[in-house]
Amino acid sequence: MLHFLLLFSRQGKLRLQKWFTPLPEREKKKVVRDMMMLVLPRPTRTCNFLHWQDLKIVYRRYASLYFCAGLDSQDNELLALEVLHRYVELLDRYFGNVCELDIIFNFEKAYFILDEFLMGGEILETSKFAVGASMEDADTLQETLEEYMSKPAY
Numbered sequence: 001m002l003h004f005l006l007l008f009s010r011q012g013k014l015r016l017q018k019w020f021t022p023l024p025e026r027e028k029k030k031v032v033r034d035m036m037m038l039v040l041p042r043p044t045r046t047c048n049f050l051h052w053q054d055l056k057i058v059y060r061r062y063a064s065l066y067f068c069a070g071l072d073s074q075d076n077e078l079l080a081l082e083v084l085h086r087y088v089e090l091l092d093r094y095f096g097n098v099c100e101l102d103i104i105f106n107f108e109k110a111y112f113i114l115d116e117f118l119m120g121g122e123i124l125e126t127s128k129f130a131v132g133a134s135m136e137d138a139d140t141l142q143e144t145l146e147e148y149m150s151k152p153a154y
Contacts, residue, residue, distance in 0.1 A: 008068070009065060034052065055072065055073065056077055064100050086126075
């Protein structure tokens with residue numbers, strides 16, 4: 001089970017955070033700071049798995065973003081790496097070659113994709129096509145609502 005998923009830039013700016021276990025806000029900030037201090041200075045050719053406190057940390061760098069997940073010590077690191085990769089594939093599919101600016105300006109879409117893919121720290125939907133279809137449905141609904149709300153009500 002994932003405890004958290006963090007996306008941060010090479011400059012140490014947090015772009016997205018999803019917590020699957022309840023923590024106080026102060027503890028969350030400490031975890032984010034510790035993850036950045038552990039992951040950012042590591043050389044590119046080193047292993048993507050770390051041990052931190054009683055968790056395994058799995059991270060992967062895609063372009064200028066680091067995707068970092070904390071999981072239980074008995075969980076499979078390779079599966080967590082696959083989860084991170086699948087999330088990037090879903091973002092790529094939706095945004096078309098996703099970049100950091102897509103996450104910054106469309107963070108609600110990035111969270112929605114994550115919520116369609118993961119729930120409670122576990123994989124909810126493994127199919128990229130099913131997640132893509134739900135995203136298309138949500139976009140269609142949003143466009144319909146915007147069109148409906150823009151019409152005069154007399």
